[in-house]
Amino acid sequence: MVSTMAINKDDSRSFLTEEHLLFKQSIREFLAKEAVPFYDQWEKEGGIPCSFWEKIGDHGFLCPWLDVEFGGIGADFGYSVVLAEELEIVGSMLGGISIHSDVVAPYIASFGTIDQKQRYLPKFITGEMISAFALTEPGMGSELADIQTTAIKKDGHYIVNGAKTFVTNGFKADFMIVACKTDLNAVPSQDGISLLLIDKDTPGFSRGRKLGKAGLGSSDTAELFFDDASVPVGNLLGEEGKGLSYITQKLQQERLMCAIRSLMATKDMLHLTMNFIKERKAFDKKINKLKNAQFTIAEIATDIHLGRTFVDGLICKHMNGENILTEVSMAKYWITEMSKRISDKCIQLHDGYGNMGDDKIARRHRDIPLTTFFTGTDETVKLLIAKNIGF
Ligand SMILES: Cc1cc2nc3c(=O)[nH]c(=O)nc-3n(C[C@H](O)[C@H](O)[C@H](O)COP(=O)(O)OP(=O)(O)OC[C@H]3O[C@@H](n4cnc5c(N)ncnc54)[C@H](O)[C@@H]3O)c2cc1C
Known part of the structure; x- marks a missing residue:
């Protein structure tokens, strides 16, 4: 089963305006209708159908940051954050859409000729063209x-x-x-x-x-x-x-997106776990009444809060055009590691039910370790951090 988190719970983030929240509401409604009911089926059938790419494109959710002349609305990075988070809440398989919209398309927008932009970007927006x-x-x-x-x-x-x-x-x-x-x-x-x-x-x-x-x-x-x-x-x-130079220039946003998605996956695990232990009984008590479970949930919530505070600060700096590659590298490595740690704790609280193939919690536990490889392994990320802090 795919669950969705309550909306408006933490919408007081400084970069989110009323417009972002409306965008978030409409993506969430769209995904609840067009993705959530089919997600398990897509998992079994082996991926997102092209028809879904076109639907999400039709609704104007792909590359909203692109200029109006290419079909976008010139939206700021906050919209990309909202898109990535909402896709991740449904499931990590949808991350490819975020990569298309906020990793691949920016290369063409930044370094492409006008002809290349006209040839590709409008079709990126409509979902007629899938990119890698x-x-x-x-x-x-x-x-x-x-x-x-x-x-x-x-x-x-x-x-x-x-x-x-x-x-x-x-x-x-x-x-x-x-x-x-x-x-x-x-x-x-x-x-x-x-x-x-x-x-x-x-x-x-x-x-x-x-x-x-x-x-x-x-x-x-x-x-x-x-x-x-x-x-x-x-x-x-x-x-x-200039290939390596272009890749390096785009690394900041890619690593930030990776941290954002990983954090949202972790938050979803916490949410699923809290719901589960509120219902599940052991020793005649609901598990959430056991002290050990309360300690664990408190630790997880603290980690996520620290991660969220760090990442939200980086989102604001990125939106201001600051060079924060070192900090986003720290966030990417720390959050993907934290995510793996928390995933283990959440599975422990579910025990048998955390390991049943089709359950969302089990799927998250399988998916989360792979996020550490995105945009460079931990070791290469740490080497960059060490170099950039002069070590
Ligand atoms: C789900 C998934 C999706 C992906 N999507 C894409 C994609 O869209 N496009 C794409 O191009 N790639 C993609 N990748 C590849 C990903 O970027 C690579 O896996 C990653 O860059 C590491 O490369 P590698 O797997 O060859 O490991 P290697 O580079 O062979 O590294 C193996 C191990 O050695 C360590 N290591 C390497 N160098 C050093 C060093 N100097 N010092 C210490 N340790 C070191 C690494 O940290 C790692 O632990 C994806 C990977 C996964 C798992």
Whole structure:
């Protein structure tokens, strides 16, 4: 069963205006009708149907921050936060929508040519086009300088060879941003990385299987293959050799989104657990009357409150255009770790019922550990923090 949290409980967050709350109300109503009743079925069938992407697009919830000329409403980042949180309350499988709307689209909006923006962004908004960002390779995850996928210029095209893996939305994507090496002799080698916009019907492009995972079972994660794939030079995003710089510029928002979603998943676990132990009895008492349960709930609520205070402060700074990559990296690593810790405690309070396959609490427990890998593993995130604080 999918549960929803009470609305308006914590709407006194400083970045939320009346307009954000109206947006939140309408997304929540939309999801209650169009996603919540079908979520379990989507889990079993293996993912979100394309028809849902179009419905959510039709309602104007995708990329609301985009300029009016591309079909958006020029909304601020607070709307992206609301969208990400509301999707996460329903379930982590919907995170791919948030990645499309607030991770992939910003690359084109920031670095694309006017032609690229006109070609892709209006269809991102309507949900006619599903997007993905393909960086990780079978032999390369954290060390971006080791990218093996090559894109060599020839006769007005880049000839792309290589493979990408673990790509969210990759199985259904109509379009991908793909990190490639365009200069094999660049020193340092990361200066040879560029980003290409690659359409699904590009000759030489193919998809592998949809990857099974320990958690996020039915979310769309795929392998992509490029075998002499021929990509017009006009599909270069920004400038050649600037790929790593663009990725670094966008990392702040990506890590912040990751922390926001992870925090919401944790909050949902607390909510589910509190509801469960209010009803469940042991030793003739409701479990919520047992001191140990009260201690545990108090600890979890304190952690979540600390996380929420930290993240809300970062959201405000991000909205003000401040450079807070170090702090969002701290938030991403601390909150995803905290989330795993809390997930274990919540499962302990459910015991047997926390481990039944279809239950939302069990699903959260399976999904949460995977969030630590998004936007870089904990170790790479910590290395950046240590470097940026001068250590
Ligand atoms: C559900 C899911 C969705 C994903 N979606 C996408 C996506 O849409 N697009 C995409 O491109 N990728 C995606 N990824 C991939 C993700 O970004 C990578 O898993 C991540 O970057 C780590 O790469 P890796 O798995 O190859 O691990 P590796 O880089 O091989 O790391 C393995 C271990 O070694 C550690 N390690 C690595 N370097 C160091 C170091 N210098 N010092 C200490 N320890 C180190 C790591 O922390 C980790 O513990 C996704 C992954 C998952 C699980």
